[in-house]
Amino acid sequence: MTVEVRALRPIKKNQEVTFSYIDDLLRPTAERQANLREGxxxxxxxxxxxxxxxxxxxxxxxxxxxxxLQEYATWLTSADKASTNPKFADDYxxxxxKQAIALYMREQLSEPDVPHNALTHAETVLACHLAxxxxxxxxxxxxxxxxxxxxxxxxxxxxxxRALNEPEQHELWxxxxxxxxxxxxxxx
Amino acid sequence: MRSQEExxxxxxxxxxxxxxxxxxITPYHIPDVQNAFIIVYYxxxxxxxxxxxxxxxxxxxxxxxxxxRSATNPAAGEMSVxxxxxxAGEILLREWPLLLMPRTFVSDYERLKQVIxxxxxxxxxxxxxxxxxxxxxxxxxxSNWRGMAGDLHGIVSTNSVxxxxxxxxxxxxxxxxxxxxxxxNHR
Numbered sequence: 143m144t145v146e147v148r149a150l151r152p153i154k155k156n157q158e159v160t161f162s163y164i165d166d167l168l169r170p171t172a173e174r175q176a177n178l179r180e181g182x183x184x185x186x187x188x189x190x191x192x193x194x195x196x197x198x199x200x201x202x203x204x205x206x207x208x209x210x211l212q213e214y215a216t217w218l219t220s221a222d223k224a225s226t227n228p229k230f231a232d233d234y235x236x237x238x239x240k241q242a243i244a245l246y247m248r249e250q251l252s253e254p255d256v257p258h259n260a261l262t263h264a265e266t267v268l269a270c271h272l273a274x275x276x277x278x279x280x281x282x283x284x285x286x287x288x289x290x291x292x293x294x295x296x297x298x299x300x301x302x303x304r305a306l307n308e309p310e311q312h313e314l315w316x317x318x319x320x321x322x323x324x325x326x327x328x329x330x
Numbered sequence: 331m332r333s334q335e336e337x338x339x340x341x342x343x344x345x346x347x348x349x350x351x352x353x354x355i356t357p358y359h360i361p362d363v364q365n366a367f368i369i370v371y372y373x374x375x376x377x378x379x380x381x382x383x384x385x386x387x388x389x390x391x392x393x394x395x396x397x398x399r400s401a402t403n404p405a406a407g408e409m410s411v412x413x414x415x416x417x418a419g420e421i422l423l424r425e426w427p428l429l430l431m432p433r434t435f436v437s438d439y440e441r442l443k444q445v446i447x448x449x450x451x452x453x454x455x456x457x458x459x460x461x462x463x464x465x466x467x468x469x470x471x472x473s474n475w476r477g478m479a480g481d482l483h484g485i486v487s488t489n490s491v492x493x494x495x496x497x498x499x500x501x502x503x504x505x506x507x508x509x510x511x512x513x514x515n516h517r
Contacts, residue, residue: 144392144424144425144426144427145423145424145425145427145491145493145506145508145511146421146423146424147421147422147423147424147511147514148419148420148421148422149416149417149418149419149420149422150418151418152415152416152417152418153412153415153416153422154412154415155412155413155414155415156399156411156412157411157412158399158401158409158410158411158515159396159410159411159412159422159514160409160514160515160516160517161514161516161517162516162517163516164516178516182467182488182516183467183468184467186516186517187403188516188517250517289418289419290418292418292419293418293419
């Protein structure tokens with residue numbers, strides 16, 4: 143049994159490598175500090191712990207929950223209701239996920255795993271672009287999802303491979319449908 | 331489990347008086363390291379499960395692309411830096427543990443102390459030195475010393491990382507102490 147440490151982000155020569163000693167990095171500074179004091183007897187002086195605006199951003203990240211499959215499925219089939227409900231707008235899920243991704247980057251955090259019935263923020267952006275037949279964006283985000291899978295030592299999935307290599311053949315391609323009446327779904 | 335190992339396990343079996351649990355200290359055969367140790371605590375009832383999780387005969391190279399440098403923040407002491415550029419997903423470090431032990435352990439601190447001392451004492455001298463020179467967060471400041479079973483237990487508590495030893499699971503039932511990994515700072 144060996145341990146393997148992999149880079150989650152690109153690291154430049156002579157840059158420091160770190161990992162987190164505690165579980166939930168989205169908790170406020172005071173709570174993280176208490177956990178580190180309790181478990182490791184030291185006071186952390188990292189950027190996040192010394193920047194008073196960090197707590198607000200981390201709270202915001204925690205509020206931007208990953209997209210549940212249910213929510214994605216509803217968005218797929220609700221294009222016709224976009225004018226009355228902003229949650230069904232074309233860009234609603236993408237905007238929310240991108241906002242979360244930007245905050246994660248700003249806080250120099252990596253997106254954690256999500257439950258099986260949910261999509262990570264990067265997977266959300268990918269899935270929405272596939273559903274809207276936006277090939278260039280889909281391939282770009284598939285690359286991001288793949289990089290994370292590799293970094294987390296995940297097996298290669300057909301889901302991501304297909305999005306990278308033949309997005310038009312992907313099961314989610316052109317998946318955003320509008321219902322004209324209940325019986326006849328029509329592709330947009 | 332192979333019968334040879336079974337015999338080795340049995341040799342070091344240390345049963346509780348009431349027969350409810352056992353502690354095993356067993357040599358951990360690995361290709362490029364003379365010895366590391368697993369401390370296995372198990373319920374007599376649950377023997378197969380624990381053994382199956384821990385014994386892994388796959389060989390693997392060990393390497394480290396990390397070097398030690400003085401940290402920019404003096405309070406942090408030293409830091410680990412990479413020796414070249416790395417892309418996301420690349421492996422920076424692969425190594426064997428000095429010691430593996432269950433995260434939930436017997437509450438009998440005297441026994442625990444004895445078990446850890448035996449396991450560490452059985453490491454080859456170079457590995458033993460690696461273990462004994464790791465940080466102990468509680469060494470200088472005992473005000474927060476929460477019933478640690480001696481200095482070596484303090485080292486285990488400071489440096490061990492939770493290991494997912496279940497196939498595809500997420501149990502983190504064991505803690506491992508690794509020589510290079512232990513020196514990577516928190517952020």
